[in-house]
Amino acid sequence: MPGNVDPEPPATLMFPDSLDVSELLASGWKPLAFQQFILKIHSRCDLACRHCYIYEMADQSWKAQPRRMSPAVVDRVAQRIAEHAGFHDLAEIDIILHGGEPLLAGPELISHVVRAVRGAVDPGTRVNVSIQTNAIQLDEAYLRLFDRLGVRIGVSLDGDEEAQDRHRRFANGKGSHALVSESLRRLTEGPFHHLFSGLLCTIDIRNDPIRTYEALLAFDPPAIDFLLPHGNWSEPPPFRNPDSSATPYADWLIPIFDRWYGSATVHADVRLFSQIMRLLTGRGSQTEKVGLSPARMVVIETDGSIEQSDILKSSYHGAAATSLHLLRDPLDRAMVHPAIVARQIGDRALSPICRRCDIKSVCGGGLYAHRYRATTGFSEPSVYCPDLYRLITYIRDRFARDVARLRGTDEPLHPSNI
Numbered sequence: 001m002p003g004n005v006d007p008e009p010p011a012t013l014m015f016p017d018s019l020d021v022s023e024l025l026a027s028g029w030k031p032l033a034f035q036q037f038i039l040k041i042h043s044r045c046d047l048a049c050r051h052c053y054i055y056e057m058a059d060q061s062w063k064a065q066p067r068r069m070s071p072a073v074v075d076r077v078a079q080r081i082a083e084h085a086g087f088h089d090l091a092e093i094d095i096i097l098h099g100g101e102p103l104l105a106g107p108e109l110i111s112h113v114v115r116a117v118r119g120a121v122d123p124g125t126r127v128n129v130s131i132q133t134n135a136i137q138l139d140e141a142y143l144r145l146f147d148r149l150g151v152r153i154g155v156s157l158d159g160d161e162e163a164q165d166r167h168r169r170f171a172n173g174k175g176s177h178a179l180v181s182e183s184l185r186r187l188t189e190g191p192f193h194h195l196f197s198g199l200l201c202t203i204d205i206r207n208d209p210i211r212t213y214e215a216l217l218a219f220d221p222p223a224i225d226f227l228l229p230h231g232n233w234s235e236p237p238p239f240r241n242p243d244s245s246a247t248p249y250a251d252w253l254i255p256i257f258d259r260w261y262g263s264a265t266v267h268a269d270v271r272l273f274s275q276i277m278r279l280l281t282g283r284g285s286q287t288e289k290v291g292l293s294p295a296r297m298v299v300i301e302t303d304g305s306i307e308q309s310d311i312l313k314s315s316y317h318g319a320a321a322t323s324l325h326l327l328r329d330p331l332d333r334a335m336v337h338p339a340i341v342a343r344q345i346g347d348r349a350l351s352p353i354c355r356r357c358d359i360k361s362v363c364g365g366g367l368y369a370h371r372y373r374a375t376t377g378f379s380e381p382s383v384y385c386p387d388l389y390r391l392i393t394y395i396r397d398r399f400a401r402d403v404a405r406l407r408g409t410d411e412p413l414h415p416s417n418i
Contacts, residue, residue, distance in 0.1 A: 014377025016342035016349070024341065031335040032344055033088035036297035037081055038096045038310070041069045041113060042105040043302045046136050048171040051202055053230045054100070059313035059320065068105050069302045074113050076326050077300055082120035084331040092126040097151070098299075098310075103137035107145050114149045130154060130197055134168065135183035136176060143192045152197040155184060157219075159201060159212035166204055184219045198223030198268070205239055205252045213256045216268070223269040226253065228289075230314035232372035233383050242383055250390035257395060276395050279362040290388075291364040294344035298334055300326065306334050309343075315372040342378065343368055354381050359396070363388050 043065040045055065054062055069077070085093050095117055097110065105113075110131075118127050130152040138153070146153060157180055158164045165175025187196055199221045201212065216224050228249060231237025239248050253272070260270050275287050285291025288309070299307040299320065306324040313320050322337050334340055342349045347360060354365045365371060366382025373380050382388055 014375075015379035016338040016377065018377075019338040019342055019349075021336050021338055021341050024345065025336070029345065031341060032294050032296050033090060033335070034084060034296050034298045034331060035090060035092070036094045036096065037077075038098050038297060038299045039069070039077060039113060040065075040098055040100065040299065040301045040310070041074075041102050041109060042100045043067055044104060045099060045101040045134070046104060046170070047101070047134055047168055047176055049134075049169065050167040051204075051229055053311060053314040057230065057314040058235065058316045060317060061313070061321070062100070066302045068109060069113070069304075071109070071112055073302070073304045073326070074109070074116050076304060077113075078116035078120040080326050080331050081117055082122065085125045086122050087332070090125055092128065093121070095127060095129045097129070097131040101134055101136070102131050103133050103142060107142065110151075111145065111149065114151060128152075132156070132200065134176065135180045135187075138183040138187065140186060143186060143195070146195055147192060151195070153187060153195050154197045154200060155180070155187070156200045156202075157184070157216060158204065159207055160215035163204065163207040163212050163215065166207070167202070188219050188221075193220070196220075196222060198225065198271075200225045200227060202227045202229060203249060203252060204229070205248050209252045209255050210259060213259060221268045223271055225271050226256075228367070228370070228384055228387075230311060230369060231383055232315055232370055233380055234372065234374040235314075236383060237370075240383060240387075245386050247387045247390040249384060249387040250394070253387075253391055254394055257391075261395075261398070273395065276362060276392055277399060279364075280396055280399060285364065288343070289367050290362060290392075292346040292361060293364075294346070295340075295368075296344075298331060298340070306331065308337070308339050309369065311367065311369045312339075314369055315378075316374070319372075339378075349378075351379050351381050357389075359389065359392050362392050362396075 043062050044067050050056060081093070097113065114129050121127055129150065132154045135155045158168060161175065161177040164177035164180065168176045170176065187193065199216050199219065201216060201224060203226055229237040231240060233242050236242050256270070257273050260267065260273060271287060272289060275285050275290055279285055279291045285293040288295050297309065299310050301307055304326040306322050306326060306329060307320040308322060310320055322334055324334055347355055350360065350365045354360050357363065366384055366388050368378060370382040370384055371378045371380045
């Protein structure tokens with residue numbers, strides 16, 4: 001099966017391959033069912049983004065994938081998801097249509113995916129569907145379709161024209177900002193704004209942080225996700241020297257935090273900041289970027305292969321592969337795959353350095369893919385460790401001062417104030 005790639009890490013047993021899942025199960029630990037299903041309905045893209053982890057980084061397995069998920073695979077996907085949700089009595093699941101660029105799959109296939117999953121899953125399970133798109137193809141016909149199907153829309157946008165066109169270009173070098181902005185105006189300025197789930201912005205520290213933030217706010221997003229560029233200890237991200245204590249990414253994010261946190265007007269939920277603040281108040285994380293909450297997501301490739309987070313494709317060729325396939329394997333089998341288990345066992349998956357850290361419950365070791373080193377696997381701290389430490393402690397200290405001030409008055413502190 002073309003999507004089942006043989007991984008290519010060094011021959012020595014590294015983490016998480018060294019994880020003894022049988023011992024964990026014998027100790028009483030139990031894996032949690034998947035709640036988020038990322039469906040790769042199209043494996044190609046209409047942009048040639050320079051920072052893309054799928055096409056421009058270590059894993060090139062996309063070349064062996066069918067362009068589109070076939071109707072037969074869609075039906076099998078729906079059956080397996082329904083089987084999994086029913087067996088684990090899940091009250092709610094999230095279906096995320098992804099790619100490549102998922103809109104290239106076409107309206108008929110997208111409609112089939114949504115209706116097949118909702119038709120297969122027990123009526124007692126709520127099925128939330130969203131799509132993550134570059135918005136190049138997001139015309140009014142698609143908006144009307146998503147309105148009928150109840151599909152929420154996330155759009156990738158890196159900021160103003162200069163920021164967006166630095167990386168998110170067509171193969172001929174032409175920038176995409178003008179087309180994406182036009183699509184976003186169709187989404188946000190008319191009757192479809194309720195479908196808008198937010199913007200995803202990949203950070204480039206050469207872009208001015210406040211100008212970037214304000215360019216995103218101009219489209220009135222309900223949420224903004226700032227994404228650290230993917231990289232690791234063996235292939236460091238841009239401007240991140242693993243041997244340096246400098247914090248260029250925290251320095252870029254902190255002015256945005258100050259603007260967001262200090263605003264008298266409620267703007268978008270900047271998820272990285274709000275999740276850090278959730279964790280500082282003892283609540284669980286709702287993202288894999290920070291915190292120790294178990295990851296409960298799985299990826300289905302266009303050919304039906306069951307994979308881990310596709311972000312792992314930034315690490316090495318085959319890093320996301322599991323050798324499992326929906327045509328022969330139930331999703332429950334993936335729940336005990338060592339790499340998936342590693343993202344559900346909390347601080348037991350952290351490096352000794354992280355386990356000794358005073359902010360480990362908030363940082364959580366950072367994004368799993370950013371911990372990779374070719375000689376040790378995913379057992380390192382995040383390659384962004386200094387940045388994460390500075391950002392989290394800055395937010396913690398500012399928040400602590402405000403808590404003290406509030407307690408100095410009789411104003412009650414409530415999580416909704418955060």
